[in-house]
Amino acid sequence: MKKMCSEYIIPGMMLAKDVTGLDGSVLLEKGKVLDDKDIKLLIDAGIDYVYVTIKEKEEEERFLLNIAEDYVSKFFMYVNPDSKFVSELFKIVVELVFDGLKKGLELPCEDILRAKHVERMKDLFFKDMGGPEDIVKHELSLASFPDVYFRLKKLLDSGSASAKDIAEVVSSDVALATKLLKLVNSPLFALAKKVTSIEQAVALVGEEELTEVALGLSAIRYFKDIPSELMDMKTFWKHSLSCGIFSKIIASYVKDVNEETMFTAGLLHDVGKLILFKNMPYSTVETLIFARENMVPMVEAEEIVLGFTHTDLSNLIMESWEFPDEIRDIVTHHHSPRGANFKKGAIILQVADNLANAIEVSRGGKYVVPGMNDEDFDELNLPINALRPIVEKHNQLLDTILATIL
Amino acid sequence: MPELSIGKLTLRKTPKMSINEFKELTAFIHDKTGIAIPVRRKYLIENKLGNRLKELHLSSYADYIKYLKFSPKKESEFKKLCELITVNETSFFRDIKQLTVFKNIILPEIIKKREKQGNKELKIWSAGCSTGEEPYTLGIILHEVLKVSIIGWRIQIYATDISPAVLIRARRGIYNQYSLRTTPDHIIEKYFIKQPDGYKIHPKVQKLVNFQLLNITDPKHTKKVPNSDIIFCRNVIIYFDDEVKRRVINNFYDKLKDDGYLFLGYSESIHRISKLFKSQIKPGGIVYIKN
Ligand SMILES: [Fe+2]
Ligand SMILES: [Fe+2]
Numbered sequence: 101m102k103k104m105c106s107e108y109i110i111p112g113m114m115l116a117k118d119v120t121g122l123d124g125s126v127l128l129e130k131g132k133v134l135d136d137k138d139i140k141l142l143i144d145a146g147i148d149y150v151y152v153t154i155k156e157k158e159e160e161e162r163f164l165l166n167i168a169e170d171y172v173s174k175f176f177m178y179v180n181p182d183s184k185f186v187s188e189l190f191k192i193v194v195e196l197v198f199d200g201l202k203k204g205l206e207l208p209c210e211d212i213l214r215a216k217h218v219e220r221m222k223d224l225f226f227k228d229m230g231g232p233e234d235i236v237k238h239e240l241s242l243a244s245f246p247d248v249y250f251r252l253k254k255l256l257d258s259g260s261a262s263a264k265d266i267a268e269v270v271s272s273d274v275a276l277a278t279k280l281l282k283l284v285n286s287p288l289f290a291l292a293k294k295v296t297s298i299e300q301a302v303a304l305v306g307e308e309e310l311t312e313v314a315l316g317l318s319a320i321r322y323f324k325d326i327p328s329e330l331m332d333m334k335t336f337w338k339h340s341l342s343c344g345i346f347s348k349i350i351a352s353y354v355k356d357v358n359e360e361t362m363f364t365a366g367l368l369h370d371v372g373k374l375i376l377f378k379n380m381p382y383s384t385v386e387t388l389i390f391a392r393e394n395m396v397p398m399v400e401a402e403e404i405v406l407g408f409t410h411t412d413l414s415n416l417i418m419e420s421w422e423f424p425d426e427i428r429d430i431v432t433h434h435h436s437p438r439g440a441n442f443k444k445g446a447i448i449l450q451v452a453d454n455l456a457n458a459i460e461v462s463r464g465g466k467y468v469v470p471g472m473n474d475e476d477f478d479e480l481n482l483p484i485n486a487l488r489p490i491v492e493k494h495n496q497l498l499d500t501i502l503a504t505i506l
Numbered sequence: 507m508p509e510l511s512i513g514k515l516t517l518r519k520t521p522k523m524s525i526n527e528f529k530e531l532t533a534f535i536h537d538k539t540g541i542a543i544p545v546r547r548k549y550l551i552e553n554k555l556g557n558r559l560k561e562l563h564l565s566s567y568a569d570y571i572k573y574l575k576f577s578p579k580k581e582s583e584f585k586k587l588c589e590l591i592t593v594n595e596t597s598f599f600r601d602i603k604q605l606t607v608f609k610n611i612i613l614p615e616i617i618k619k620r621e622k623q624g625n626k627e628l629k630i631w632s633a634g635c636s637t638g639e640e641p642y643t644l645g646i647i648l649h650e651v652l653k654v655s656i657i658g659w660r661i662q663i664y665a666t667d668i669s670p671a672v673l674i675r676a677r678r679g680i681y682n683q684y685s686l687r688t689t690p691d692h693i694i695e696k697y698f699i700k701q702p703d704g705y706k707i708h709p710k711v712q713k714l715v716n717f718q719l720l721n722i723t724d725p726k727h728t729k730k731v732p733n734s735d736i737i738f739c740r741n742v743i744i745y746f747d748d749e750v751k752r753r754v755i756n757n758f759y760d761k762l763k764d765d766g767y768l769f770l771g772y773s774e775s776i777h778r779i780s781k782l783f784k785s786q787i788k789p790g791g792i793v794y795i796k797n
Binding site: 125145146165169173176177178179180181182186187190191194195198386390395396400404405 | 511512513515516517518519522546547549550552553554682702703704744771
């Protein structure tokens with residue numbers, strides 16, 4: 101027996117329970133094998149979900165695969181169906197959803213996906229009353245960035261920091277040091293041996309590399325106190341980390357890019373969204389709803405609703421925080437890699453963001469896949485069949501590392 | 507085996523739309539509705555219209571455009587097209603804070619003024635009313651505020667939309683539990699009648715509302731709208747480009763009484779495109795008055 105939204109039912113499924121109307125009368129009886137007319141009746145009557153069964157095991161697989169395909173297609177409506185990258189991504193996600201359905205995954209119903217019943221609220225800022233510059237200025241006046249960050253940044257800029265110097269600064273912040281050690285000891289870094297001190301970690305990962313990762317981790321803390329009733333912060337950081345992990349794995353396949361830089365860029369790629377959310381929570385919600393209702397990616401919804409995007413904010417805030425230029429450039433262009441100075445990095449991040457969004461579909465995510473150009477993807481010289489193992493590796497790592505850094 | 511069939515899956519389920527077809531179609535839509543569709547939404551449009559092509563047994567979008575322009579059924583087809591490309595989802599008592607501004611501040615003010623003038627007439631225009639939740643919500647609020655004295659008033663809520671399908675549902679006035687999710691229980695009890703197929707809006711509210719098929723971007727259409735005390739147009743102009751927005755705002759200006767109020771959606775603003783209105787911040791939201 102499976103609980104299923106009325107709109108996902110496929111003719112031939114059998115009702116496992118009576119379906120009753122609002123007044124308690126029986127609309128359709130248990131045991132009824134549903135046809136198109138019945139399904140239309142359920143939808144018209146506003147029955148959100150029913151319990152169905154499928155008799156034969158083999159039949160069940162066919163049904164579930166059909167449902168998975170239909171469901172995942174909704175999230176690929178915005179992208180080029182002829183792109184090889186998109187097609188491969190589509191197949192990977194269909195398979196994930198198919199596997200999920202077999203294990204009892206419940207897919208969110210259409211009206212939830214399209215945010216049909218979310219209350220809209222008012223905001224502090226209104227469109228046209230403040231641009232990205234005003235928002236960032238306001239943000240900077242609110243809170244200061246972690247001290248340890250600037251000390252690390254100074255070391256990084258000096259170019260002559262020793263392992264001991266870095267270890268000293270990082271260790272002054274116990275929480276940061278602990279997270280950093282857990283992270284580098286995770287399978288993501290695949291170090292030859294377990295490290296027990298920051299000094300050791302620097303020796304194995306590299307001075308610049310480890311400092312950049314530490315910068316990323318200390319930046320996360322800045323956003324710790326965002327109230328989460330409007331935006332699910334766990335989901336946000338999961339997506340961010342997912343991008344970080346994907347970026348680092350992809351970077352290992354690509355020449356001339358630094359894996360740790362890509363990890364940090366991935367981790368912080370959507371910080372603009374947090375700045376937006378902190379300063380304009382309700383407009384952010386409005387943007388989220390717009391994206392879902394219209395099945396467009398978030399960047400496009402922002403463009404329409406707000407007139408600017410989270411990447412504009414990321415650029416400005418990272419500039420104020422004096423982030424390394426390369427990371428800032430990559431983050432700023434993760435939706436438009438053609439304008440980037442570090443184009444390969446930006447493309448890797450765009451691929452990572454697409455992968456992360458696609459994987460989220462199989463985990464109840466509600467946003468469409470943003471897509472990208474095959475020509476950009478080709479610049480990485482990444483074979484299309486590498487995507488599957490990349491996704492598998494990522495899926496093994498995500499949950500444990502999430503527990504480590506949050 | 508599923509493994510095998512996943513390998514064969516394809517995302518391409520519709521004919522391809524050429525860039526020229528896209529341009530022609532969107533120019534046509536823009537001319538008739540004011541809705542601008544950027545080229546990056548081409549695949550989305552392909553997907554949304556793909557089924558329509560199948561139903562009409564057409565093999566290309568060029569044929570579909572011809573059908574839209576020259577078929578004897580072009581009118582009804584255009585309406586179907588509108589349904590596919592516009593978003594029509596609302597619920598009762600959505601935007602509660604903004605409705606509170608209407609209920610607690612604007613409405614009492616206008617009522618007092620009209621009573622003083624000895625002209626107990628109230629006209630509200632709900633522009634882009636979709637399936638009727640907004641105009642009915644406004645009707646319910648009028649009942650709640652005026653109570654029994656409502657019988658002494660001439661009230662008209664003029665509710666318009668470009669999609670005939672949503673207007674059919676609006677006139678039917680039957681809603682499911684989901685539409686009523688944000689509605690307080692005592693309101694449902696007072697203003698809805700439970701039926702086997704859902705909740706029907708009470709006739710005393712329904713008779714206040716007059717639904718009309720109308721394009722708000724077209725002055726020829728909006729001429730028919732009565733001069734209004736209040737105009738609600740929420741989450742509609744967001745789909746228009748600046749020029750069309752300006753046109754719509756002009757139409758609103760023409761149709762709003764000099765002391766009337768305009769309500770827009772929360773993240774919509776007209777400040778950049780038109781100086782005809784100025785904003786007034788009220789506790790709970792922004793309203794616009796004539797400049
Ligand atoms: Fe992004
Ligand atoms: Fe992202």
